[in-house]
Every structure is written in C-alpha cells, then in structure tokens.
Amino acid sequence: MNFFRQAWAVAAKDLRSEVRSKETVNASLSFALVILLLFSFAFDPGSDQVREIAGGLLWLVFAFAGTLILNRSFARELVNDCLDALIASPASGAQIFFGKCVANYVLLVIVECICLPIFAVFYNVRWPRQLALLFLVMLLGTWGITVIGTLFSAMTVNLRLRELMLPTLIYPMLIPALMGAIQLSSVLIAGEPLGAENQIWFRLLVAFDVIFTILALALVETVLVG
Amino acid sequence: MSAVAIEGVWKFFGDYPALRDINFTVDGGACLALLGRNGAGKTTLLRILAGLSKAARGSVTILGKDARAEVTRQKIGVLGHGIGVYEELSAYENLRLFARLYGIGDPNKTAREWLERTGLDRVRDGLVREFSRGMRQRLAVARAFLHNPSLLLLDEPFTALDDRAIKVLQDLLKSALQQGRTVIMSTHQLREALELATDVALINRGKLAFRGERTREMAEDPGWLYRHYGEA
Numbered sequence: 046m047n048f049f050r051q052a053w054a055v056a057a058k059d060l061r062s063e064v065r066s067k068e069t070v071n072a073s074l075s076f077a078l079v080i081l082l083l084f085s086f087a088f089d090p091g092s093d094q095v096r097e098i099a100g101g102l103l104w105l106v107f108a109f110a111g112t113l114i115l116n117r118s119f120a121r122e123l124v125n126d127c128l129d130a131l132i133a134s135p136a137s138g139a140q141i142f143f144g145k146c147v148a149n150y151v152l153l154v155i156v157e158c159i160c161l162p163i164f165a166v167f168y169n170v171r172w173p174r175q176l177a178l179l180f181l182v183m184l185l186g187t188w189g190i191t192v193i194g195t196l197f198s199a200m201t202v203n204l205r206l207r208e209l210m211l212p213t214l215i216y217p218m219l220i221p222a223l224m225g226a227i228q229l230s231s232v233l234i235a236g237e238p239l240g241a242e243n244q245i246w247f248r249l250l251v252a253f254d255v256i257f258t259i260l261a262l263a264l265v266e267t268v269l270v271g
Numbered sequence: 272m273s274a275v276a277i278e279g280v281w282k283f284f285g286d287y288p289a290l291r292d293i294n295f296t297v298d299g300g301a302c303l304a305l306l307g308r309n310g311a312g313k314t315t316l317l318r319i320l321a322g323l324s325k326a327a328r329g330s331v332t333i334l335g336k337d338a339r340a341e342v343t344r345q346k347i348g349v350l351g352h353g354i355g356v357y358e359e360l361s362a363y364e365n366l367r368l369f370a371r372l373y374g375i376g377d378p379n380k381t382a383r384e385w386l387e388r389t390g391l392d393r394v395r396d397g398l399v400r401e402f403s404r405g406m407r408q409r410l411a412v413a414r415a416f417l418h419n420p421s422l423l424l425l426d427e428p429f430t431a432l433d434d435r436a437i438k439v440l441q442d443l444l445k446s447a448l449q450q451g452r453t454v455i456m457s458t459h460q461l462r463e464a465l466e467l468a469t470d471v472a473l474i475n476r477g478k479l480a481f482r483g484e485r486t487r488e489m490a491e492d493p494g495w496l497y498r499h500y501g502e503a
Contacts, residue, residue, distance in 0.1 A: 047374070054371040062359035065398070125407075126353020130414065133321050133349040134372040135341045270339065271325050 048143075051136045055144025056151075062121065063152060069117045070152055077110035077160045085167040095168055100231030103164055104223055107157055107183075108190060112212045114152050115194030118145050119202040128202070128269075138266035142195060146261075150191045157183055175233040182233065185250040186226030189257065193218050196261040199268045225250040272335055274299040274422055274453040275320065280329035282315050282477075289315045291477045293329070297455060297470065299421075302448055304468035304485065305457040306496065312477040313457035314352070314426055320455065321349045321424050334421060345373060348420030350428050354411035358400040362391050362410050365399060366417060373418035385413040389439055405433035412440050416447070423447060425456035429463045441467070461493030473500050 063069060084102050088095045095102075122128035131141055161183075164170065172179060197214045201207040225246040232243055239247075273296035282290040290312045297303050307313050318324040319331055322339040336343045349355075356365045363382050370378035386392040389409040399407060408431070415423065428440055444454060444467055458464040465471070465485060473481040473496055481500040488495050 051372055051374075054368055058357065058360065058364075058368050061364065062357060065359045124358060126351055126355055127357055129318075129321075129323055129351050129353065130349070130355030130369070131372070132323055133344060133347065134369065135344045135374060136372045137341065270322065 048137075048140055051140045052144035052147065055131070055136065055141055056147040059118070059121075059145060059148035060151060063148070069114045070156060073110045073113040073152070073156050074159060076113055077106050077156055078163065080106050080109060081160065081164055081167055090168045096235050097231065099164075099168055099170065099234040100227045100229070102168075103160075103230055103234070104186065104227045106160060106164070107153070107187065108216065108219065108223060109212075110156055110160070111153050111187070111190050111194060112215070114149055114156070115191070115198050115215070116208055116211050118149050118195055118198040120198070120207065123202065132269055138269045139262045141269070142199065142261060142265040145198075146191050146195045149195055150188060153187050153191060154184070157187060170234055172234060172236065175236060178239065179230060179233045182226055182229045182247075182250070185247075185254060186222055186230075188254045189222035189226075189250065190215075190219060192254065192257050192261050193222075196257075196265060196268065199265060221249060222253045225253065272299075273297060273332075274301070274334055275455065276330075276332040277316075277320075278330050278332075280316070280319065280326045280331060282312070282319065282324070283327050289477050290319075290326070290474075293474075293477075293479050295472060295479060295482045297453060299453055300448070300451045301469045302444070302454040302467050303456070303470040303472055304461075304464040305455055305472050305474065306461070306464075307457075307474035308501070310476075311474040313474055316474065317351075317424050317426050317455065317457055321347060321351075323349075345418070346421040348415040348418065348423045350411060350415040350423070350425045352426055354407050354414075356399050356407065356410050356414055359398065361396045361398055362386060362402070362406075363395040365410060366413055369414050370417055375418055381417055385417045388443075389413045390435070404431065405436050408432050408436040409439055412436065412443065416443055421452055423452060423454045423456075425454065425458075427458050427460075428456055429458060429460045437463070465490045465493055471496065473497075475501060 122131060193215050197211055201210045204210050228246045229243060232239060275297040277293050277295055280290055280293040281288060293316060305313050319326050320338060322344055331338045333343050334346055363386060366382035366385055367378045370381045375381045386395045389412060391406060391409055429437055448454060456464060468485045471483060471485045471489060472479060481496060
C-alpha cells in the first residue's frame with residue numbers, strides 16, 4: 046500500500062502541476078490535431094486505402110503527440126533541482142517512476158480521447174459496435190508507450206538534446222507494441238470482427254506491457270542514481 | 272557509533288578523480304563544516320552522502336546503514352543548491368507533498384506547522400512561482416527540516432539568503448544541534464559556518480587536506496585553515 050501511496054503522491058503532484066500550467070497537454074493536443082489534419086489532406090478519407098492504414102495513422106498521431114508529454118515528464122523536475130529532492134526522499138526510484146507513469150498515462154489518454162472523435166470525423170469512420178474494444182487496445186498500447194517513454198525520459202533528462210534523443214530511442218523500442226496496436230486498430234476501425242488470428246496481437250500487447258513495466262521498475266533506480 | 276562513516280571514497284567524472292580516497296567519520300550531534308575552494312569536491316561528497324550519486328570506490332555508512340537505504344533517507348534532510356520545490360504548487364502543497372513522501376502521519380498538520388515556523392503561513396496558498404527569492408529559500412528550509420531528520424546535509428545553505436532566511440536557518444540549525452542532530456554543511460561563508468561548527472573538514476582538489484575539531488583560531492580568523500592546509 047505504501048508503494049502506491051507514495052507513487053500516487055508523485056502522480057497527483059504531476060497532474061496538479063499540469064492542470065495549472067497546461068503546457069504539455071496543450072502542446073501535445075495541438076500537435077496531434079495538426080497531424081490529423083495534414084494526414085487528411087494527404088489521403089482521400091473515403092478510400093479503401095485509408096481504411097487499411099487508418100490504424101497506422103491513428104497510432105502515429107498518438108506516438109508523436111505522446112512524445113511531447115513524455116519529454117517533459119522528468120525535464121520538469123530539473124527546475125529548482127526538484128529531481129534531487131525527490132530522489133533524496135524515502136520514495137524509491139520505482140515509486141517515483143510509477144507515479145510519473147500514471148500521470149503521463151492519464152494525460153496521454155486525455156489527448157487520445159479528444160483525438161479519437163476528430164479522427165472519426167476526418168476519416169469517415171463508423172465504429173459504435175467496436176468502440177469498447179478499440180478503447181481497450183488504446184489503453185493497452187498507450188501504457189506501452191508510457192512505460193517506455195517515461196523510462197527513457199528519466200535516462201535522457203540530463204542530455205542537452207533530450208527532445209531529439211527521446212523519440213530516437215523510444216520509437217525502435219516501441220515497434221512490437223505499435224505493431225500490435227496498429228494491427229488491432231485497423232481491424233476494428235474497418236468494422237471487422239476480431240478473429241482468432243488477431244488474438245496473438247492482443248497477447249503481444251499485454252505481454253509487452255507486463256514485461257516492460259517489470260523491467261522498467263527494476264532498472265529505474267540505476268537510471269536515476271547510477 | 273559514528274553518525275557518518277566515509278571509507279576510501281573515490282568518485283570519477285570521466286577520467287578525472289573528483290574525490291580521492293576520502294576517509295573520515297562524523298560523530299552524532301556534531302556540526303561539520305565542509306570547506307574547500309570551488310571544484311574541490313564538496314558538493315560531490317554531499318551528493319554521495321545524500322544518496323543522489325554513488326561512489327566509484329569505497330563505502331558510505333549513515334547511522335549504521337547504506338546511504339541509499341529507505342530507512343536512511345527517512346532520517347536525512349537535504350538542502351542543495353536548488354530549492355527543490357515546485358513552481359506550480361503552492362507553499363502548502365509543496366510541504367504536504369514532501370510530508371507524504373517522508374511518510375509523516377499527518378501531512379496537513381506538519382505542512383501548516385512548518386509554514387508558521389518559517390513565516391510563510393500568510394502566503395500558504397500562493398504559488399511558488401509568485402514568491403520572492405527569500406520566501407522560496409525559507410520554503411526550501413522548511414522542506415529540508417519538516418521530517419525532523421537526524422542528519423542534515425546542507426550545500427552552501429547561506430548563499431543568496433536574505434537576512435530573514437539566514438535568521439530562520441541559523442535558529443533551526445541551533446535548535447537541531449541542541450536536540451543532538453548531526454549537521455554537515457559545505458560553505459564558502461566561513462564566519463557563519465564556523466560560528467556553528469564543532470568540526471571542520473577541508474577538501475583540496477578531491478583530497479582530504481584537514482579533518483579535526485574547530486578551534487578558536489579558526490573561528491577568529493576564518494582564513495587560517497586555508498593558509499595552513501589549503502593549496503598555495
């Protein structure tokens with residue numbers, strides 16, 4: 046319980062700061078909307094081709110927009126040396142990391158929930174029956190992006206080129222999770238039922254989330270303290 | 272048992288040895304002034320003691336435990352170069368957050384008490400980004416002291432403080448020492464530090480040049496130590 050209480054204290058602090066400053070959500074959301082708009086110019090929204098690549102477009106938007114939120118996650122701790130104060134406290138690296146993951150996850154899901162209906166409008170998507178499943182895929186894929194992104198945000202926090210380094214490092218790591226999420230989302234957006242052949246992508250997403258959450262929790266103390 | 276035991280500590284930045292074979296102990300209830308020129312290695316040593324960095328070689332024991340152990344961090348108060356408080360939170364929210372992280376039973380009450388002790392109770396709901404420098408410093412002092420730590424690690428605590436913040440910090444340090452707490456502070460402000468210190472350590476280019484009790488000569492003539500043990 047103590048683990049979650051201290052992690053929640055960190056998450057609540059991040060969320061409260063974000064509610065007041067709105068710096069990352071505003072930037073991330075604006076960026077996501079601009080990409081959605083630009084993609085809609087590049088492809089004919091009614092074409093079969095778009096239906097086939099819709100999942101890919103959606104997750105590209107989520108991954109790009111997510112990086113803006115994740116980049117700030119540990120960078121905001123540099124102001125006034127707050128990261129030192131956090132690390133010096135009895136909260137473990139894993140608790141700080143988990144708290145930050147929860148805050149990033151909430152912010153990312155908010156951005157995605159706003160983007161989803163706009164995506165539906167731009168690309169003529171009809172998904173009332175599949176929405177719950179699509180939402181589940183979104184939650185699973187987003188957790189994968191959050192865990193990897195938050196860990197690498199901690200690793201790159203002291204680099205001068207961290208804004209450039211973070212996407213360079215996390216996108217290759219995210220390939221399995223993005224492949225699973227894209228595959229499942231494409232099927233669901235096309236209105237097709239999820240057959241047995243797609244179960245493996247679900248399992249891949251869940252396994253990715255579990256494995257990388259455990260790995261990140263085990264490694265983050267070394268990342269933060271050395 | 273010593274409150275702090277440092278044995279054969281080395282720290283490298285690349286190939287450069289920032290600390291070279293540092294060995295000393297600090298008894299419980301002592302106030303150690305950690306002196307040295309800029310770049311001597313004072314902050315590096317304090318960061319290792321605070322568990323913010325690891326020694327390349329050697330060991331650090333604090334109150335009989337590893338510096339990075341949770342139970343140790345519970346007993347350490349750290350005031351570094353940065354104030355370690357969040358700009359987007361109010362003074363009260365900042366102290367409540369750290370009270371929660373330190374596992375204090377009633378974080379709300381503790382936060383209110385420390386706001387009062389540091390004279391910030393009138394601005395408790397004001398955001399830190401709207402605070403003056405002096406108010407921020409007092410809040411940082413409250414953050415470092417609010418869990419009644421047994422060991423205080425202060426990195427140049429008097430630098431850039433206004434007179435009110437210096438008074439608050441000096442009173443808190445005197446009270447902490449009266450209660451038998453241990454204080455290690457690095458500083459360039461020799462007069463303020465040597466007034467409080469019971470012990471002195473001088474670091475010169477990463478090596479321990481002097482370790483001993485503070486003498487009357489040092490208090491009367493703060494430059495004495497550098498002339499006798501510092502670099503030429």
